Amino acid sequence: MTPIPSMRWPDHLFLIGCGNMAGQMLSRWLDCGLDPARVTVLRPSGRPVADGVTVITDYPSALPAGTTVLLGMKPYQIADVAAALAPLCRADTPIISILAGTTLADLRARFPAARDIVRAMPNLPVGLGEGVTALFTDATTGQTGKADVEALIQPLGLAEWIADESLFNQVTALSGCGPAFLFRFADALARAGEAIGIPADQAARMALATVQGSANMAARASAHAGDSPAILADRVASPGGMTRQGLNVLDADDRLLTLLTDTLAAARDRGEAMARGE
Ligand SMILES: NC(=O)c1ccc[n+]([C@@H]2O[C@H](COP(=O)([O-])OP(=O)(O)OC[C@H]3O[C@@H](n4cnc5c(N)ncnc54)[C@H](OP(=O)(O)O)[C@@H]3O)[C@@H](O)[C@H]2O)c1
Missing domain, CATH: 3.40.50.720 (NAD(P)-binding Rossmann-like Domain)
Structure with missing residues (x-):
């Protein structure tokens, strides 16, 4: 450096x-x-x-x-x-x-x-x-x-x-605990790849590189053009294509959003309980 x-x-x-x-x-x-x-x-x-x-x-x-x-x-x-x-x-x-x-x-x-x-x-x-x-x-x-x-x-x-x-407990849930949540996502992406037939070691390498490259791309798009990850996701997903079909699963009933809201809420609640000495 x-x-x-x-x-x-x-x-x-x-x-x-x-x-x-x-x-x-x-x-x-x-x-x-x-x-x-x-x-x-x-x-x-x-x-x-x-x-x-x-x-x-x-x-x-x-x-x-x-x-x-x-x-x-x-x-x-x-x-x-x-x-x-x-x-x-x-x-x-x-x-x-x-x-x-x-x-x-x-x-x-x-x-x-x-x-x-x-x-x-x-x-x-x-x-x-x-x-x-x-x-x-x-x-x-x-x-x-x-x-x-x-x-x-x-x-x-x-x-x-x-x-x-x-x-503080809310921001800690998001950014303090966030790295572990993203690690879990990367691991799940790899294991899901394996579940649909990709060799495990290859799926692990590809999932990690996909998370890293996409995070870098999202950061650049936000800094240069103000494009949010939500906009990028829609841009990648052409109507009737494979990505849109996959996103439909994540989006159905806001299931990913609900899962992550529950995840952050659980972390926040634990922070509040610890502050009470529990
Ligand atoms: N880890 C995280 O992700 C994270 C994130 C945000 C905030 N924090 C905060 O960071 C703080 C440290 O967490 P950590 O994970 O880094 O813990 P840690 O790895 O256990 O480090 C604790 C440090 O405190 C020193 N220490 C122990 N007893 C002490 C004493 N009586 N007086 C002065 N120093 C003493 C230890 O000395 P030795 O090195 O000699 O053992 C060690 O360097 C915590 O208050 C935590 O809330 C942690």
Whole structure:
């Protein structure tokens, strides 16, 4: 990956936890040119992260000026982390939290000095720069604070501010859980191909390449001509042809739409139940 010269990086980035998700984010930032000397990771294991990145197992006595904090540990660890970290945070210490289910009000209560606090919900393709990150903050976070966070998130893929924090479980159901749903679709497409007679290994390769090529094509068509996937589907399906016949099956009684609505609703409901501690 060629570094993005126009990128505006924080003077210093302090990651609390660097597992599956924060690790993907950091890996992309480093690929895009973030100087590893500007990064400190706190993780209990002390496992190295990447060349040049400082890894610590305990909190420093102070944060370097211009530090942005990324909370990337598990949500249930917030009380312990905040007890140690909050005294180090100043008004001008931006905090980005990827903790699922931890509300902005909770974060504000635990980090009372910090002005700019943003909730972020990334999905796993952020590591490729093709992720989706939902962002939420309140009026206390200044416009500059919002712009700085957005600049940091931008190399990870699509960044979407959401206006209503109560929609976090909905957007998590769509884009956070979405990769798994698409993996399932690709697998089902392959298995369906096998079911109608295509050798299994060939069906798997063809299904995956079809999903990848079609997703890229849909992204381009949307960016260049504003054409939605719905329009593309109809364009591919000539009347009386094979594709139309297949689409008729997916479309009958809105069965695919109903299936996916039920899928997202189940994921959303689970998020709400977890937030209630169930
Ligand atoms: N995975 C996803 O798809 C996803 C999507 C969106 C948001 N999130 C959010 O991302 C966060 C992390 O999830 P994950 O899947 O990346 O988990 P993970 O892979 O288990 O990583 C957790 C990280 O937290 C560190 N850690 C453990 N105890 C800690 C402590 N007391 N203080 C500071 N750091 C500590 C771990 O350190 P070691 O490395 O030393 O073990 C590890 O680096 C969660 O809050 C989750 O809600 C995840």
